[in-house]
Amino acid sequence: MKTKLIASTLAAGIFCTPLSAAELTVLTAGDKNMVDYVNEYLGPLFEKGNPGTKVRVVGTGPGDAGSQKILERFEAQDKAGVEKWDADVAVVHEKFVGPMVEQRFLEAYRSKIPTGSLVTRENAKIALGTNVDGYVMPMFNSQTALAYNPALVPNPPKSYDEIVEFAKKNPKQFGYNGIKGGASGVSFVMGWIYAYGEGDAQKLMNGPFDPNEAKNWDKAFASLKEFTRNATLTPGNAGTLDMLSRGEIAVGPVWVDMFYSWKANGQLPPEMKLVLPSPGMPGQPMHYVIPAKSANKELAEKFVALATSPKVQAEGIVERFNWYPGIDAQHVQANLDKETWEKLFTDISPEELAKYGKPFPIAPYNSAILEAYERQVGN
Amino acid sequence: MNARSETKVVHGWGSEELPQPDSAGAFRTIHADSLKAGGRRFAMPIHLIGFLLVAPALAIVVLLFIVPLVSSITGAFDVGGAFSLGNFTKAFELYSRDMLFTLTIVLMSSALIGLFSIMIGGYLTLGSNPRAVAILRWIYRWPLFIPFIVVGQILRTFLAKNGLMNNIFIELGLMTPLSAVSFLDWRGIVIAFVWKQTPFVALLLSGAMASIDRSTIEAARNLGANRLRILIEIVLPQVRTTLLVGLILSFVTMMSVLSVPLMINAQSPTMITANMAFRINAYRDYGVANALGLISLLMTSAVAWVYLRQTMREHSR
C-alpha cells in the first residue's frame, strides 16, 4: 500500500507542471466555446504579449451550476485558510458576483486597469442589487430572446400578449424550460412577472426589497400556470434549442449567445431568427473577476485588461461569436467594419435592445419569484 | 433451499460432516491459524481480525466522505442558527410529489433491470446454442461504457418525437409521422436507467451464474427439467445475493444521477437530485438541499436494509 501511495505521489509530481509564477489559471463557467475562447484565442494572444507566461483554463460547466462550482471552490479555499488560491481569473454569471463580493473573495481591480474606464453600464456596478463596483469587468452581455423558425412561424409573437395568443392558437408549439433547467426559462418567467405582475417592475429590478410584494404576483402566476398548459416544457436551456432544432416546438426563449453557438455548430437551421418581445426579457453579463488571494494578481489584471480591450472585444466577442460586447459599444464599434457590427443587430435592433433588454430582479426578489413559481405553477 | 442441499448431495458431502460454527465466533480457528507463528497458536479475537481487515476501507470512506458529509448535514437541521426541522418541512411541502416520483421511477427501473438481467444472465448460462450465446455476450454490454451524461444526450435525441428512433420507424413505414410520440418524460428516465444499468447487473449476475456448480444444472437437465425451471428453481436461488447486491448498487446509482433527469425529463414532478441542484444553484440553499439528500439517503438505506437483514439471517444460521 505504501509503495502505491509513494508511486502515485511521485506520479503526481510528474504529471503536474511545476507551478511557476508565470502560470495564469482561468476558471470559466459556460459552454465549451468559453473554454475554447480562452484556449484558442485569448490565451495565445496573452502569451504572445507576455513572453514566458502560460495560460491554462478549466471549464466548470454551463449555466448557474458552472458559476456555483467556482463560488464553492472559493469557499472551500477560504474555509481551509489557503494563502494563495489556485485560480487567478474567473468568468462567472452576474448572479454569483454579489455573494463573492459580500464574502470578500474578490479583488477590486477595475480602477487599476486601463480599460476600466471603458465600462459605464449600470450592470457593471450593481449585480442583482449588490454593489460590485470595481470588482468586475463584463466579458460580454447576453440577452434572452425568442428563437423561431420563420418557415414555420412567419409572424412571430412580438409581445407577451402575442405569446399568449400564439400558444392558444398553436398548442404545445411554444416551449420553455421551466425554472429548474436553466436561466432562459427563468428569464421568461421574470419577463412574465414584469409584464403581468401587479406591482412595479422597476422596483423588482432596483429594489428596495419588500416581502409583501409577493402577493402582487398571484394573478400573474395563475395565468402563467394556465399558459403553461398550452406550452411545452423543455429540458433545460439546451433542451429548448434541442427541441427547436428538431421542429418539436416552433418558438422558445433562448440565450442569444447559445443560439449563435448552436447555429455555428450546425445544430440549428441557419434560417432561424430571434425576436425580443415587449415589454422585455432580462439579460445578464458574464463578468471577469480576480480572487483577492490570486497568486498572480498583476498578471491577472493584465489578462483582464487585454480581454476587455476594444480590439479584443471587437475581434473576439463580436466578430468571433456575434455576442454583445462587455465594454461600452462605441469603443468596440470603432474597431469593426460596418457590416460586422450590423450583423450583431440582424434580428434585434439596438433600439429594441435598449428598450426591451431588462436586468434580472434583485437577488431577494429573484428567489421570491422562483419559489412562488415552484409553489404556484410547478406543483 | 432445494438447490443448496442438492449441491451438497452431488458433491457427496453431507452437511453433517461439516464443522459447524459455534454461536459466538464462527470459524475461530481458521484465522487464528493463519497467524500462527512457529507452530504456536496465537489466538487473536476474531472480531479484531475482522475489524483490522475492514478498517482501511472504512477509514477512507469515513475520513474523506462521512466527515465532510456530517459537517454539511448539520446544516439541514439549522435554520437561522437554531436547531429546527424547518428545512425538512419545506422539503416535504415543496417536493413530496418529487420524492414519490423518484421512488417510483427507481423502483420500477430496478424491477425491469432485475428482470432483463435475469433473462440475459440466464441465457448466457443456460443457452444451448453457443453462437447465439456469443452474439448476446457481445451485444449486451455496450451501454455500460457510456457515461450517464452522454446517455442523457443520446437518448434525448433518440427518443424525442422527431428523434432518430421515430424517424427510422417512419422511414421504414412502421408508423406515420402523426402517430409519433415523445418518450421524454418519466418513461424516458426509466428507459435511460434500464438501458444503462441492465448490463451492470447482468454482468454481475452472469459472473455469479458462471461460478455456480454446473453439475446440479446437468443433473436437473438429465431429469428432463426445462431451462426456465432450471433458471428459476436452481440457478436463481444460488445467485440471489448477487442479484440483490447488483440491484441495490443500481438503485443507489440511479438515486444520485443528476444528468439523466435534467436532460430527459422536463416536466414536473422530477427527481430529488434535480431539486437538490436547483436549491443550491438558484437559492444557494444548502439547508433544504441537505434535507433532500438525507431523505434520499434514508430511502436507499431502507432498501439496503432489506438485503442486510436477509444476509444477517443467513449469517446467523
Add this chain to the structure above:
Amino acid sequence: MSARFDWKWIPRGIALGILAFVIFGPLANLLLWTVTERWYFPHVLPLKYGFSFWANVFSPRGNAMSSLGTSVFIATLTVILSLGLAIPAGYALARLRLPFRGLILLALLIPQAFPNLPVYVNIARIFYQYGLNGTILGVVLVHVTHGLVYAVWIATAAFSAIDRELEEAARSMGASALRGFWDVTLPIAAPGLLASAIFVFLESLDEFTGTYFVGAPDVTTLPLLLYTAGAGGNYQIASITALILLVPSIAFMFVVERFLRSDVLSKVGH
C-alpha cells in the same frame, strides 16, 4: 437453405435483433453525432458530415490526449487501491462475525447514496487542508471513496456466495488459511471481483465533479471536457469525447476478461 436449417434461429434472431436495435440504436445516434457537421429538422440523417469537431477536440491546447492519459492512470490506480482495500474487507464482512456488520456496509454505501452536490464544498475544504488538492493522489482518493461502494459490496457478495465446504475441504487437506484463501476462495470469487474492477474503473473514468473540486486545475481529466460539452448541448464534442473514453474502457474490459478466462481455465485444469 439446406434442409437442416435450425428453426429455433427464428425466435432467437428476432429476440437478438430487437436487443441489437435497443442497444445499437442509441449508439448509432452517438456515432452519427461524432461525424456530424450539420443536422437539424426535418432531416432524418445529418446534412453534412465531417471531422471539424475532431480537430476541435484534438487541438493542441485542448490537451485531450494528456487528459485521457491522466484519466486512465487515475482509473487504474483507483482500481488497484479499491480492490486492495475491498478484498480483505469483503472477506471479513462475508466470513467473519463482525459486530455492526450491517452498519459498516451501510456506511460504505453512503458516498453513493447521498447525492454529493452539497458535500463537495466540505470535501474540497478537507483536501485543501491536507494539501491533497491538485494532486493525482487526491483525485484517486475521491474516486476510491466512490469506487469502494461497488468493490466492497460486490466482494462481500462474491465471498459469501462461496460454499464454505470448499474452503474447508482445502483446509482439511492441510492447506493454511491464507493458502486456502489464495488457492480456493479467491479464484472462485474472481469473476465477481473482476466485474467490480470494471465498475470501479468506469466509475473513475467517467467522474467529473469530484475531479474538478479536488484535481483541477493541476489535474485535468477528459470527463471534465465531456461534462462542459455535454451539459451545454454540444452534441458533437460530447459524442467524440465519449467515443474516445470507450477505448480505455473496452481495453480494460478485454484485459480483465483475458485474465479471467485463463484463470478459470487453469482452475479447471487442476
